[in-house]
Amino acid sequence: xxxxxxxxxxxxxxxxxxxxxxxxxxxxxxxxxxxxxxxxxxxxxxxxxxxxxxxxxxxxxxxxxxxxxxxxxxxxxxxxxxxxxxxxxxxxxxxxxxxxxxxxxxxxxxxxxxxxxxxxxxxxxxxxxxxxxxxxxxxxxxxxxxxxxxxxxxxxxxxxxxxxxxxxxxxxxxxxxxxxxxxxxxxxxxxxxxxxxxxxxxxxxxxxxxxxxxxxxxxxx
Amino acid sequence: xxxxxxxxxxxxxxxxxxxxxxxxxxxxxxxxxxxxxxxxxxxxxxxxxxxxxxxxxxxxxxxxxxxxxxxxxxxxxxxxxxxxxxxxxxxxxxxxxxxxxxxxxxxxxxxxxxxxxxxxxxxxxxxxxxxxxxxxxxxxxxxxxxxxxxxxxxxxxxxxxxxxxxxxxxxxxxxxxxxxxxxxxxxxxxxxxxxxxxxxxxxxxxxxxxxxxxxxxxxxx
DNA sequence: AATTGTGAAAAGATTCACAGCA
DNA sequence: TGCTGTGAATCTTTTCACAATT
Numbered sequence: 012x013x014x015x016x017x018x019x020x021x022x023x024x025x026x027x028x029x030x031x032x033x034x035x036x037x038x039x040x041x042x043x044x045x046x047x048x049x050x051x052x053x054x055x056x057x058x059x060x061x062x063x064x065x066x067x068x069x070x071x072x073x074x075x076x077x078x079x080x081x082x083x084x085x086x087x088x089x090x091x092x093x094x095x096x097x098x099x100x101x102x103x104x105x106x107x108x109x110x111x112x113x114x115x116x117x118x119x120x121x122x123x124x125x126x127x128x129x130x131x132x133x134x135x136x137x138x139x140x141x142x143x144x145x146x147x148x149x150x151x152x153x154x155x156x157x158x159x160x161x162x163x164x165x166x167x168x169x170x171x172x173x174x175x176x177x178x179x180x181x182x183x184x185x186x187x188x189x190x191x192x193x194x195x196x197x198x199x200x201x202x203x204x205x206x207x208x209x210x211x212x213x214x215x216x217x218x219x220x221x222x223x224x225x226x227x228x229x230x231x232x
Numbered sequence: 233x234x235x236x237x238x239x240x241x242x243x244x245x246x247x248x249x250x251x252x253x254x255x256x257x258x259x260x261x262x263x264x265x266x267x268x269x270x271x272x273x274x275x276x277x278x279x280x281x282x283x284x285x286x287x288x289x290x291x292x293x294x295x296x297x298x299x300x301x302x303x304x305x306x307x308x309x310x311x312x313x314x315x316x317x318x319x320x321x322x323x324x325x326x327x328x329x330x331x332x333x334x335x336x337x338x339x340x341x342x343x344x345x346x347x348x349x350x351x352x353x354x355x356x357x358x359x360x361x362x363x364x365x366x367x368x369x370x371x372x373x374x375x376x377x378x379x380x381x382x383x384x385x386x387x388x389x390x391x392x393x394x395x396x397x398x399x400x401x402x403x404x405x406x407x408x409x410x411x412x413x414x415x416x417x418x419x420x421x422x423x424x425x426x427x428x429x430x431x432x433x434x435x436x437x438x439x440x441x442x443x444x445x446x447x448x449x450x451x452x453x
Numbered sequence: 454a455a456t457t458g459t460g461a462a463a464a465g466a467t468t469c470a471c472a473g474c475a
Numbered sequence: 476t477g478c479t480g481t482g483a484a485t486c487t488t489t490t491c492a493c494a495a496t497t
Contacts, residue, residue, distance in 0.1 A: 022465075022466075023465090023466095024465080024466060024467090025466095026434055026437050027430075027434060029433070029434075029437070030427065030429065030430035030433040030434065031414075031427075031430065033433070034412060034429075034430075048477090048478065048479090049478075049479070050478085055414065056414060057414040059467080059468075060478095061467075061468055061469070061470095062466095062467070062468080064478090064479060064480065064481085065466090065467080065468090065480085065481080067479090067480090068479080068480055068481070072479090072480085074478080074479050074480080075474090075475065075478085075479075076473070076474045076475055076477080076478055076479040076480080077474070077475045077476075077477045077478050077479075078475070078477080078478070078479085079477095079478070079479080080479090092437065092440075093433050093434075093436055093437045093440065094436045094437055094439060094440025094441075094443075095433060095436055099436060099439070101432075107333075108332065108333035108336055108337065109330075109333045109334075109337065111329065111333070112328075112329035112330045112332070112333040113330075113428070115329055116329065116330065116428065118412060118428055118429040119428060119429065119432065122429065122433075123432075123433070123436060124432055124436075161432060161435055161436075161439075184439055184442065185435035185436070185438065185439050186435075187428075187431055187432065187435060191255055191339060193252075193276065193277060193278040199442070201435055201438045201439070203431050203434060203435055205426060205428075205431060206251065206252075207334070207337065207339060207340060207408075207426075208251065208255075208339040208340065208343065209248075209251035209252065209255075210408055210424050210426060211322075211340065211344075211345055211382060211408060212250070212251040212254070212314050212316060212343075212344070213247055213248060213250075213251065213314075213424060214382055214406035214407075214408060214422055214424055215314055215315045215316055215320060215344060215345075215382075215406070216247050216250070216313065216314045216315055217406065217422045218315060218320070218382075218405055218406050218422070219313075219314065219315025220315075221405065221420070222315075243487075243488075244487085244488095245487075245488060245489090246488095269455085269456065269457090270456075270457070271456085280489080280490075281456095282489080282490060282491070282492095283488095283489070283490080285456090285457060285458065285459085286458085286459080286488090286489080286490090288457090288458090289457085289458055289459070293457090293458085295456080295457050295458080296456085296457075296496085296497065297455080297456055297457040297458080297495070297496040297497055298454075298455045298456050298457075298496065298497045299455080299456070299457085299497070300455090300456065300457080301457090
């Protein structure tokens, strides 16, 4: 029993798709749609319908055979499963371009997350107000403001580990890391990394392969 | 034979880890290290050593038993595999906070990528200079500037599909999509999505599960 | 003695295909 | 009839363990 496996066994791959389903369901709900089929939900989420059914059944779902899934009910179900009912504090560390962009990013402020602190070390930035919050230094963070919350690291790679340590110390149990660095954290702390350079490199790989295979005379549509 | 499978069969999961290896190797190289073991490289990349060996062997690697991998040589090998030898043009569409942040993001401008155009529809933004480039409208993009390049979408979700269509029209074959929307593109075009809200939701899920299991009396170190 | 490369085993994820139900 | 839920089949990924090699 490490920190990894999930309570009632929702597979990790399924968890990764739940936000996508929720997004689609939210937009269906806004249009006043009462029910949706796995086929349509799959289409809106960019996956296959069998996948949708498997995923939702692993949640102990409440679809109706011959009809589909109840949109508001399934929304609530997924939001509850994701733990989005309770609002979580977010601390952003590193007030460069990316940090500032995230601080004012609407998608972050909406469902379930609330930016409670902005942090930087640069004295020229500390004390400035960004999007209604005053930038503080790391050591001014109160443990209460970060407990059971999410830390977002948008510092240069060199500072990332130090920041992660401080966040963990301050009670953060989840970290979203934009710095191109591997973080060492206790096993109770979850880290997700978003590496823009890596994403581009992966795209470059596929383009490269495509170029090679067309040069070799494969047909490409 | 769709567009998916890779020339000499480098598994997709492996491709996803190559940028991480390259990052570690680059930093080892900068320190003047001549060789590295799978064990150490694994440690630096946050994976297991067996994984590293499998991954590198699928590249047709050139490690030396009893010694390890030659750092500069392996770097070159991976960079070549990823297609990072040739510089690729990047077009960023959507000059909000995130778009501006990416436009001046160093990690993007370095290895293999070069931002060649910034695009927005807002007349108040078009014509402005950001980071040495003048913001244009979509229709002023020359096909040549985007061909075989990468399009980055940082617009609101509602505009994303339209932008993707235009990028594809303009010759882009890879898209990095930050808008929370599923894009429909021809099968020859590769899309990777970065969804910040989804990342946070996934972290929230794990925190939520952890909270549940501790409440149920599981030990958590 | 140290470390790679790789078959084989195990685990995980996806897809199929159809029984079961409204 | 239409669509879910799921066992079985398939495919992919990870991990193990050890022979091969310097």
